[in-house]
Amino acid sequence: MIRDDIKAATITAMKAKEKERTATLRQISAKIKDRDIAERTSGKEIPDDELVTSVLQKMAKQRRESITMYVDGGREELADKERSELAIIEGFLPQMMSEEETKAAIEAAKVTVGAASIKDMGKVMAELKSKYGAVVDMGTASAILKKSF
Known part of the structure; x- marks a missing residue:
């Protein structure tokens, strides 16, 4: 399950003292938890990997949009931060169809x-x-x- 992979990666990043990776993985976990709460109140039953994947896809899309805005605005240092977060998020997404x-x-x-x-x-x-x-x-x-x- 993707959720378990994220938890394991978070622990590994914390032990390796990788602050940026740990922060991004914690953001992912928080977004997933928010989505879990929202789904509980809606009454719909969504398979776990499908839920996690949709959260990751939304986060990746947000990062891509932010990168474009930062590059257009001449804020390359912020775009680089978003790129590193995007790389971490995409590491957990399944391979997309060609x-x-x-x-x-x-x-x-x-x-x-x-x-x-x-x-x-x-x-x-x-x-x-x-x-x-x-x-x-x-x-x-x-x-x-x-x-x-």
């Missing part, structure tokens, strides 16, 4: 739901998310799907 694999998954989903036009895009995206949620970049999939109709 563009070719994403295209194949989209075609399979289109056949499964019987998509004929752009109006069926929501159904195809829902099918993709249910089957490949953790390993497909939904933004890329959306762009590919729009071009395929």
Whole structure:
């Protein structure tokens, strides 16, 4: 489980006195705990690795946006800090599908739901998310799907 890997990495980083890595891993753990609490109140049951992966993907996206803003603003030292955090976060994410694999998954989903036009895009995206949620970049999939109709 990804959650256990994060806990083990946190302990290792603390023993090695890696302050930045420890701080980032603690941020990840805190975000996961926040999400756990939110899910408890919603009543939905989400598999643990799926929950952790979605938290990590959101954190990675935030870091990428921050890097872009810092570089545009000329704050390279802050961008470097975000890059190091992003590298740690991405170390726990599963390998994402390539563009070719994403295209194949989209075609399979289109056949499964019987998509004929752009109006069926929501159904195809829902099918993709249910089957490949953790390993497909939904933004890329959306762009590919729009071009395929």
